[in-house]
Amino acid sequence: xxxxxxxTSKYEGRQLPLETLLHLATLGGAQVCNLxxxxxxxxxxxxxxxxxxxxxxxxxxxxxWGADLDEELDVKYGEKEQLRVWxxxxxxxxxxxxxxxxxxxxxxIGGTECSR
Numbered sequence: 804x805x806x807x808x809x810x811t812s813k814y815e816g817r818q819l820p821l822e823t824l825l826h827l828a829t830l831g832g833a834q835v836c837n838l839x840x841x842x843x844x845x846x847x848x849x850x851x852x853x854x855x856x857x858x859x860x861x862x863x864x865x866x867x868w869g870a871d872l873d874e875e876l877d878v879k880y881g882e883k884e885q886l887r888v889w890x891x892x893x894x895x896x897x898x899x900x901x902x903x904x905x906x907x908x909x910x911x912i913g914g915t916e917c918s919r
Contacts (some may be wrong), residue, residue, distance in 0.1 A: 821887065824894055855904035855914065858892040863915075864900040867892055 819827075833843025842850050858867055869892065880888065893901055904914040911917060 821891060821894070825890065828894075851906055851909040853906045854902050855906075855916075856893050856897065856901045857903050858889045858897060858901055862901045864896070864898055866896050866898070867901070868896050 830839060830843035833839040833841070840849075842852055845851075860867070869888070900915060902914050903916045905912050905917070
């Protein structure tokens, strides 16, 4: 029988929380690569690598769930809850059409709003 780590058993068969997914996509990924002192967060002195995304209905991605409810979100939820819904949308139904700008090392290098 194969031994399992406590981390494996903690998440096995469970959906990862949104906060964990965000960590894995940012600082957690940097830590895996042993680059957390240079990338992975907005801390002073780190390289600015970031995506500017839009998950509104006008982003051009018909697969976005709930994009037709944006006006209701503005009324129903506060800012923190809206950010959570938008992050959920991007992680689970977003694609290249939602990426407006791509920054690497502080330089704009691509995205749907970037002319080549």
